[in-house]
Amino acid sequence: MIGGGVAVSLARSGRTPLVYDIRPEAAADLDGVPATEASPAEVARESDVVLIAVVDADQVRAVLNGSDGLLAGAHPGLIVVLLSTVAVPEVHALAEQCAAAGVALLDCGVTPGNLAAHNGLVAMVGGDDHTVRRAMPVLDDFAKKVVHCGPLGAGMATKIARNVVTYGTWRVMHEAAELASSAGVDPETLKTVIEEADPDGTTMFTLLGRTEGTKAFAPQILRLMDKDLAAAQELAAEGRVAVPVVDAVREQGTDTLGIDAEKPSDKTELGLAVMGAVYGQEVADAIPAQRTPALEKTVDHLFAEIWSRPGLSIRDRRLLVMGATAMLGRSDLIEVQVRGALANRELSAEELREAVLQLYYYVGWGNGTALERGVEAALAAFSEPASA
DSSP states (O other), X not given: OHHHHHHHHHHHTTOOOOOOOSXXXXXXXXXXXXXXXXXXXXXXHTOSEEEEOOSSHHHHHXXXXXXXXXXXGXXXXXXXXXXXXXXXXXXXHHHHHHXXXXXXXXXXXXXXXXXXXXXXXXXXXXXXXXXXXXHHHHHHHXXXXXXXXXXXXXXHHHHHHHHHHHHHHHHHHHHHHHHHHHTTOOHHHHHHHHHHHOTTOOGGGTTTTOOHHHXXXXXXXXXXXXXXXXXXXXXXXXXXXXXXXXXXXXXXXXXXXXXXXXXXXSXXXXXXXXXXXXXXXXXXXXXXXXXXXXXXXXXXIIIIIIITOTTSOHHHHHHHHHHHHHTTTOHHHHHHHHHHHHHTTOXXXXXXXXXXXXXXHHHOHHHHHHHHHHHHHHHHHHHSOOOO
């Protein structure tokens, strides 16, 4: 509990925190913390700095508003420090509401929650310099480190980014453990390897603060990255393990490494390059120099302007196209899409067959049969050894 832990840390630092909780029992046994106040308004009347630690923005508004709300007890110079993680636009909306009552608001994300009661939090603060300086003595008394991240909203943005690291790491470790387990490796063995290879956990910072010198090696790193992640996808397919993060990381490798992918300025060249990325270079190479109007539009518009757009990956777009194509009952067109997906290692055989099952109920039995025929034909062709 962040709020209770912060109150205990403030008490340990020599302060007498005034607290309110909608559930009085939650604050009943906090070391060094007196009995709860009757309302948020009472806390505000007796305080210069009020810390709010709830779950979401709706609960923040419930604390602020009403006849017993915090703003009802506001006085000139009162500072509200929002510890709850909410969306940045909500921070600005709440700050405007507080400002209308003559109250300043700071956003202050905190981490890690389990150290709240041990003066062990890192506080990420957003707000103007003057208000932050006024609140700093209170912040220093519960946090081990206070970082002023910038103007209003910057503290919350930093906390949200930090949460992405936390939750993203959880998912990455889940996928890695599942991959290891599928190959008969105990996840504890993987844990030992990671701890020994990177005891300080600095690998995640490798790409921060890149220099021109390190960027020069990005193309070689990308080749290794693509090779290694392709191996991970193959292992996942063999073990029937879902690895959406691995898929996304491989898809976004160029962007991750900061490689400026130069797109051809000529629309036809761009369209052919994208077509090669979607279906394989041999498909793009087979397009004749003298094209019919329909083929010209396919290259110059569909691939140069639609398939190349940001926002959806090639894999995402392919799945959408497969769904639409399934309605046509054309197994040959489905086979073209699936061959491209297999060549790019976008979808495993298991994922493709799962897509068939999903679509069967939406496209009808006849179209579903054609869909399955196209998928299985592509899988069979892809598994055949290349002729000498």
